[in-house]
Amino acid sequence: MSLDLDGLALAPELADVMQRLSIVGARLQRLIARNGIDQDLAAARGTNAGGDGQKALDVMADAAYMEALKGSAVAFYASEEEDEILTLGPGTLALAVDPLDGSSNIDVNVSIGTIFSIFPAAATPEASFLRPAREQIAGGYMIFGPQCALVATFGDGVHHWILDPDTGRFERQPDFAPIPKDTSEFAINASNKRHWPAPIRAYVDDLIAGEEGPRGRNFNMRWIASLVAETHRILRRGGVFLYPGDSRKGYERGRLRHVYECAPIAFVIEQAGGRATDGVHPILDQAPDSLHARTPFVFGTAPKVKRIAHYYDSPETAAVMPDEHLMP
Ligand SMILES: O=P(O)(O)OC[C@H]1O[C@](O)(COP(=O)(O)O)[C@@H](O)[C@@H]1O
Ligand SMILES: [Mg+2]
Numbered sequence: 349m350s351l352d353l354d355g356l357a358l359a360p361e362l363a364d365v366m367q368r369l370s371i372v373g374a375r376l377q378r379l380i381a382r383n384g385i386d387q388d389l390a391a392a393r394g395t396n397a398g399g400d401g402q403k404a405l406d407v408m409a410d411a412a413y414m415e416a417l418k419g420s421a422v423a424f425y426a427s428e429e430e431d432e433i434l435t436l437g438p439g440t441l442a443l444a445v446d447p448l449d450g451s452s453n454i455d456v457n458v459s460i461g462t463i464f465s466i467f468p469a470a471a472t473p474e475a476s477f478l479r480p481a482r483e484q485i486a487g488g489y490m491i492f493g494p495q496c497a498l499v500a501t502f503g504d505g506v507h508h509w510i511l512d513p514d515t516g517r518f519e520r521q522p523d524f525a526p527i528p529k530d531t532s533e534f535a536i537n538a539s540n541k542r543h544w545p546a547p548i549r550a551y552v553d554d555l556i557a558g559e560e561g562p563r564g565r566n567f568n569m570r571w572i573a574s575l576v577a578e579t580h581r582i583l584r585r586g587g588v589f590l591y592p593g594d595s596r597k598g599y600e601r602g603r604l605r606h607v608y609e610c611a612p613i614a615f616v617i618e619q620a621g622g623r624a625t626d627g628v629h630p631i632l633d634q635a636p637d638s639l640h641a642r643t644p645f646v647f648g649t650a651p652k653v654k655r656i657a658h659y660y661d662s663p664e665t666a667a668v669m670p671d672e673h674l675m676p
């Protein structure tokens with residue numbers, strides 16, 4: 349066994365799928381560590397269904413997960429890198445995956461990862477994924493960075509493992525504590541500011557105004573361009589992440605994909621006491637209308653995410669609303 353699942357009481361089919369995912373993750377971490385020695389993992393390949401250019405590692409990771417899941421309980425396999433849902437065989441589960449998240453970081457040695465989401469299989473491939481995200485039975489990610497970690501929820505807290513590179517085993521760590529509430533960090537790609545909707549502009553302007561602005565204190569910005577890395581930081585340190593819809597062509601509903609990026613991250617974040625919305629409404633209550641549908645995405649420390657919703661609903665008072673009024 350490469351993943352220590354003792355005490356989690358997972359159904360055997362789900363436990364088997366988690367073992368298979370972890371084995372591929374450990375292999376990818378080794379492959380990434382050798383990037384440039386054997387081959388160039390950032391070399392351009394084709395274009396995926398979402399219109400994004402693919403890198404060699406995107407394609408390799410997708411193939412590795414798909415192969416590893418054959419013969420498991422996964423009947424339906426949906427991937428960022430596949431146009432359609434693939435039927436792998438009979439089974440009780442449906443798995444969606446962003447095989448390689450943060451691909452723009454492959455050639456610059458910055459953390460990247462895999463995001464996965466698991467549902468009970470429904471009668472058809474589409475019905476298995478185009479449903480409220482709250483029906484997930486598992487969601488999580490692996491991060492390939494200075495350390496390789498696996499983070500997952502099965503609906504009862506957020507579990508954490510770190511890969512021991514000497515043994516190839518993921519060793520269980522303490523579950524994540526609730527996301528810290530007292531933080532001053534926000535993450536957004538500020539180069540898109542001129543395209544943002546008014547509530548997001550107003551929120552970020554008020555943060556940047558710092559001590560002299562309506563919030564009366566200073567904030568700090570981060571942008572790694574790797575959703576798994578931003579999520580890992582927010583789980584540890586708190587803060588908020590925003591990828592809103594904007595006025596660029598094709599970005600009306602942001603950049604991130606509901607099924608295999610936002611739904612599983614939202615599941616993890618809510619299980620850690622945080623909040624994840626499209627700016628206003630919880631992601632977990634929403635069902636996408638297509639496999640590669642995008643959604644605006646805001647997540648992190650609950651009071652911060654609630655304050656952002658107020659910038660949409662009641663902009664006059666959003667900045668001055670006391671934190672106590674924003675607590676869950
Ligand atoms: O380059 P941008 O527009 O800032 O977008 C960064 C976002 O795009 C992503 O890299 C998209 O994921 P992929 O690499 O799987 O396409 C996210 O990880 C990240 O949050
Ligand atoms: Mg991604």
Ligand SMILES: [Mg+2]
Pocket residue numbers: 406428446447448449450451
């Ligand atoms: Mg990807």
